[in-house]
Amino acid sequence: MAFSSDADLVKLVPDILQLGITSFSNEHPKAQADIERDLRIKWWPRKRRSGDTEEMDNNKLTDAQFTQAASFLVLWMYVLPKLTNWVDNDRFLEMIDFYKARYGEEMEAVYGDGIEYDLDGDGTVTDLEKEFIGVNRLNR
Numbered sequence: 286m287a288f289s290s291d292a293d294l295v296k297l298v299p300d301i302l303q304l305g306i307t308s309f310s311n312e313h314p315k316a317q318a319d320i321e322r323d324l325r326i327k328w329w330p331r332k333r334r335s336g337d338t339e340e341m342d343n344n345k346l347t348d349a350q351f352t353q354a355a356s357f358l359v360l361w362m363y364v365l366p367k368l369t370n371w372v373d374n375d376r377f378l379e380m381i382d383f384y385k386a387r388y389g390e391e392m393e394a395v396y397g398d399g400i401e402y403d404l405d406g407d408g409t410v411t412d413l414e415k416e417f418i419g420v421n422r423l424n425r
Contacts, residue, residue: 288355
């Protein structure tokens with residue numbers, strides 16, 4: 286199951302499913318894959334310990350932690366470009382910039398709060414498993 290759904294989009298843009306496209310179900314898994322790739326690049330190398338060879342297991346992430354970010358990403362990258370006419374003063378063109386910025390802000394907030402990752406696979410995310418790994422922090 287993807288991090289977000291059409292219902293999450295409707296919470297943000299109530300008329301989104303009334304604009305000519307009645308479902309964006311194919312776009313939600315794309316956004317999830319984008320977020321997971323972002324995590325593998327920006328977060329996972331700092332989370333895993335020196336000498337670990339294990340790759341990030343996407344199933345160990347807490348999906349709900351990314352619902353808001355995934356909703357913003359679906360709107361920014363996949364939905365609104367389909368709806369815009371690409372002319373000045375187009376509602377959707379302005380919304381693309383808005384949701385792109387919201388996505389960046391939300392992901393920074395998630396990184397700052399700590400990624401919930403069930404490292405040991407026991408079904409519970411402890412405070413140590415949610416440890417924030419700072420970008421500018423030197424780990425030895």
